[in-house]
Amino acid sequence: MNLLTGVERAGILRAGIELRVFDALADAPLTAAAAAAAIGSDARATEVLLEALAALALLEARVPDEPGGRTRYALTDTSRRFLVTGASRYIGGLAKVYTCDYVLDSVKDLAGAVRHGRTLLEDDAEKPGHPYWREFAEGITATSRATSRHVCALLEEWAGPRPTLDVLDVACGNGIQSLTLARRFPRARVHALDWPNVLEVTRRTAEEFGVADRVAYLPGDMFEVAPGGPYDLVLVSHVLHFFDVPTSVRLLSRLAATLRPGGRLLVNDFLVVSRDPLADPASRVFSAQMLAISKGGHTYSLEELRATLTASGLAFESLHSLPGMPVHTVLARAAADGSGR
Numbered sequence: 256m257n258l259l260t261g262v263e264r265a266g267i268l269r270a271g272i273e274l275r276v277f278d279a280l281a282d283a284p285l286t287a288a289a290a291a292a293a294i295g296s297d298a299r300a301t302e303v304l305l306e307a308l309a310a311l312a313l314l315e316a317r318v319p320d321e322p323g324g325r326t327r328y329a330l331t332d333t334s335r336r337f338l339v340t341g342a343s344r345y346i347g348g349l350a351k352v353y354t355c356d357y358v359l360d361s362v363k364d365l366a367g368a369v370r371h372g373r374t375l376l377e378d379d380a381e382k383p384g385h386p387y388w389r390e391f392a393e394g395i396t397a398t399s400r401a402t403s404r405h406v407c408a409l410l411e412e413w414a415g416p417r418p419t420l421d422v423l424d425v426a427c428g429n430g431i432q433s434l435t436l437a438r439r440f441p442r443a444r445v446h447a448l449d450w451p452n453v454l455e456v457t458r459r460t461a462e463e464f465g466v467a468d469r470v471a472y473l474p475g476d477m478f479e480v481a482p483g484g485p486y487d488l489v490l491v492s493h494v495l496h497f498f499d500v501p502t503s504v505r506l507l508s509r510l511a512a513t514l515r516p517g518g519r520l521l522v523n524d525f526l527v528v529s530r531d532p533l534a535d536p537a538s539r540v541f542s543a544q545m546l547a548i549s550k551g552g553h554t555y556s557l558e559e560l561r562a563t564l565t566a567s568g569l570a571f572e573s574l575h576s577l578p579g580m581p582v583h584t585v586l587a588r589a590a591a592d593g594s595g596r
């Protein structure tokens with residue numbers, strides 16, 4: 256039954272976030288009537304929602320001892336940490352991305368996607384400047400920050416002594432990963448590539464991080480825009496899963512040619528690292544989502560990614576897991592790079 260009511264559960268969480276229920280309860284527990292007044296909604300319906308959120312352990316229902324007394328609803332530790340706007344670990348934006356209309360529409364006909372081998376959405380996210388990506392860039396910031404800390408720590412030893420640190424962030428989204436590197440390493444210069452509507456979000460991040468004077472923008476299609484270079488580091492984060500292997504090889508081959516001697520290409524992505532689906536369920540569920548929203552995407556296996564890198568003129572160097580997340584980082588270098596660094 257938990258599986259069969261998954262859509263309702265996601266909808267309950269989405270409604271709580273959209274109506275800012277968690278913000279309304281941040282200062283003190285409230286009755287349903289008081290919460291309805293605070294968020295400007297219908298009192299009876301608000302009680303239904305609060306009871307449902309409590310049933311999902313996202314709120315605590317404080318039921319009074321006296322019969323007929325009114326229940327008051329309070330935040331739980333989890334909702335206070337993750338669902339109150341402005342909390343350092345806020346993931347309300349991420350929850351919205353996962354339950355947005357585009358994703359829900361796509362999974363309605365997952366069976367059709369399985370029959371045809373690709374998304375059946377006419378308005379799919381490969382359309383230039385699709386609005387989904389801007390929402391994605393804005394919604395995913397908490398996760399991006401966590402990934403960025405990991406990427407910075409991973410590259411510290413390699414980047415520290417390099418005389419230059421020119422970074423190409425391909426399909427950069429909010430840009431938090433490369434811009435965190437720019438904040439950490441004052442000599443880093445970032446080239447941020449994405450659709451123009453998404454780069455508006457990247458620009459805001461660059462200003463917030465105080466690194467705007469070291470960022471150049473490459474608006475447009477990553478398969479067509481001249482990537483420039485040479486670069487010390489090329490970031491390809493959460494991009495390849497959207498494409499089939501030949502398309503990824505086309506992209507990576509162009510990028511491999513932009514690397515300086517000793518340069519690295521970094522891939523962040525969901526990866527299938529175990530043949531046992533039960534040992535690694537997130538990568539399989541994500542793969543089904545990619546099948547539903549893309550023309551050729553899926554979660555790559557590690558072997559498939561290695562073969563894709565090789566076919567693109569890159570040499571696999573190392574695999575790193577991201578603590579607490581079902582995502583991996585792979586470092587590669589140009590296969591022809593004989594610099595030994």
Ligand SMILES: C[S@@+](CC[C@H](N)C(=O)[O-])C[C@H]1O[C@@H](n2cnc3c(N)ncnc32)[C@H](O)[C@@H]1O
Nearest residue numbers: 388426427428449450453475476477478492493
């Ligand atoms: C899943 S997001 C990843 C964003 C970012 N790299 C990250 O790790 O958060 C995929 C990004 O690819 C961009 N994108 C998709 N197709 C593109 C294309 N053909 N040219 C340029 N950007 C594209 C989207 O706009 C979106 O920002």
